């Protein structure tokens with residue numbers, strides 16, 4: 001068993017499921033011979049042919065709408081928006097059709113589709129290639145929003161997403177696509193959706209995060225440990241539907257919480273976590289909840305992008321502020 | 327059975343791949359050697375600029391860059407057919423057209439170098455043009471909206487947009503030509519068909535025999551031209567633009583050219599297209615054919631070529647240096663253009679960002 005990167009986890013899951021289930025098809029721009037601009041679909045076209053690894057014309061509306069049609073006919077489409085910044089034309093089909101198909105037909109037609117997209121900043125990419133826009137989808141009923149942060153979770157969660165009977169937005173943090181390798185057995189074992197992952201146990205403070213910010217949050221936990229502070233790190237992995245129980249359990253233990261995310265602060269998904277904590281965990285809190293996030297500005301071009309992305313230092317400072325508060 | 331309607335698409339070419347005239351009815355501008363030399367010079371300088379850009383990227387001084395290699399005749403032809411008062415809505419590699427309209431090479435470097443100031447064109451007429459549009463095809467609708475504004479205000483101006491062969495698949499493109507046809511808007515959509523949309527070849531982008539004919543469905547005037555022949559591009563674009571200016575409606579002009587380079591510096595075209603195809607395309611090089619034609623008329627020679635190359639090189643070196651001397655904007659720049667006036671809530675975040683930034687230094 002070879003060690004693989006996060007993006008190879010994506011490729012491995014697609015290949016496994018396409019072999020196991022002939023109704024799985026991949027579609028998007030440059031997913032065929034080119035293997036995707038990040039190589040997520042590398043080798044699939046050779047293995048499964050041009051009809052199951054389908055290069056679409058250059059139109060995101062086409063990709064998303066065709067995906068809905070495929071899914072409604074019993075196929076299992078996994079479509080790709082080449083970058084998260086190009087997903088907006090897909091939103092009509094995702095929001096008005098994919099997400100509500102089951103509900104509006106009282107279950108007669110369903111939409112078991114996966115909408116994949118590389119997500120987030122930090123790779124010095126051009127304009128519209130570095131957005132964090134998961135919060136635009138977490139408010140849509142009937143959608144699962146998944147953001148893996150390790151090779152194993154990319155593999156296991158993508159398998160689960162494809163097998164799930166409802167539509168899933170599957171954002172892949174491109175900054176950590178090739179951050180490190182780990183051994184991921186190609187055994188077709190899916191990981192559970194709707195479950196958060198506790199990546200590090202701690203007793204003094206809870207760091208809640210997802211996507212590429214898992215990296216900064218774990219680094220912050222290391223730094224805090226040097227000062228004798230024990231931080232628990234939770235990777236949401238599936239943002240909606242949310243496994244709030246895992247967060248509540250952690251806060252019952254620590255009494256403190258810092259939420260870390262890349263997207264702008266206002267109405268980012270951190271706001272939802274903070275609201276749930278206020279509703280359900282207020283009496284467990286020893287200090288106000290703090291969010292470390294992007295500012296309420298457009299993702300800057302890359303000369304300034306590191307001023308927008310939360311740094312490890314900001315997470316550590318926020319944790320210490322929380323600890324000092326009570 | 328009676329025919330409800332019948333259509334055909336004309337193909338326009340003056341200079342063949344070797345630079346020989348294939349028709350005698352040269353347009354007025356092409357009979358003027360001075361004009362043609364000026365066009366050649368801009369095409370040549372665009373190529374020098376492009377070569378420098380790629381070198382900058384390869385040495386880590388520029389981010390991802392979209393090359394315009396091979397598109398020089400199409401781009402300069404489009405730019406030179408426009409009047410200053412017209413509005414240009416480009417995608418992201420039409421530098422030849424933009425340099426003609428006053429965009430500076432350093433602006434291009436700034437944009438691909440990760441700095442929003444690259445979008446802040448300083449010189450007229452580019453100053454009133456749209457900035458680059460990376461979301462494919464979206465600029466077509468902005469051009470259609472501009473054309474509607476001209477129509478409402480009764481201005482004799484034309485909006486010109488460019489899209490790729492891939493871009494012509496986008497709903498935005500279809501929407502733009504549709505509204506232009508429905509309301510006779512002064513819109514000219516130039517399809518720069520360079521054969522490839524990253525890795526997807528023209529033949530699976532659309533089942534249509536020509537991309538120009540998409541305009542027929544929208545009720546526009548349509549023509550396909552040899553996009554490596556600047557005389558054909560400029561003539562077809564001028565005709566389309568002046569027709570629109572006269573209030574006779576919009577056009578689709580398909581310029582058939584070839585992307586001699588990778589899609590961007592982040593792409594490797596060897597993964598999906600053969601060497602022979604690219605070698606064949608080089609035989610149709612737009613620069614070479616114009617130079618052959620000019621030389622045959624004794625309007626250009628090796629000495630002038632060498633002098634111009636040297637001059638371009640110096641020009642681009644100055645532009646590169648101007649770019650490299652810039653520093654990243656202060657952290658406040660992220661906030662200051664979000665709204666006309668900074669809202670109080672955002673001002674608090676701005677203060678926090680300034681404090682953090684000071685702490686980091």
Ligand SMILES: [Mg+2]
Pocket residue numbers: 490491492518519520521522523524
């Ligand atoms: Mg193209």
